[in-house]
Amino acid sequence: NECVFINFNLQESESPTLKGVSFTLRPGELLTVIGPVGAGKSSLLRALLGELPPSQGQVSVHGRIVYVSQQPWVFSGTVRSNILFGKKYEEERYEKVIKACALEEVMTPKLDILEF
Known part of the structure; x- marks a missing residue:
């Protein structure tokens, strides 16, 4: 159970949002993602969840991921x-x-x- 980014690139606009990102995250490890506004932190997390496909490279997730957004959300219903x-x-x-x-x-x- 691990998460692997290999030479990951994400191009959402004219300039790349993420370029050449590579890392392996093993069970029990903690990864802190920091940077200024617009640096690609949320895009990296969305790529990890499979919501943003790479323009190049690959993401492999073996196991489960839990993501808690900064934005609260509520479904219609009770x-x-x-x-x-x-x-x-x-x-x-x-x-x-x-x-x-x-x-x-x-x-x-x-x-x-x-x-x-």
């Missing part, structure tokens, strides 16, 4: 459906999510079924 995300209701898991999202003090039965 608070409950956004938490369950298509899975069967399990009270313990549901309550953990409510607590992790700091919703326990505002959560009521009416809010639980509130449509977005």
Whole structure:
């Protein structure tokens, strides 16, 4: 289970967004991506997720990737459906999510079924 970028190039406009990027990320390793606005950090992550194909080179992902965007998003539906995300209701898991999202003090039965 590893992630490999080999001579990865991404050309979204006249000048390349990413050029000659190569690295291997193994299980348990942590990679920090830093740079100024417009340097290609988000593009690199989108390429890792398979959302942006390379103009040259290759990306190989063996295993699973978890990505948490800076931008929050909510699906159409209820608070409950956004938490369950298509899975069967399990009270313990549901309550953990409510607590992790700091919703326990505002959560009521009416809010639980509130449509977005």
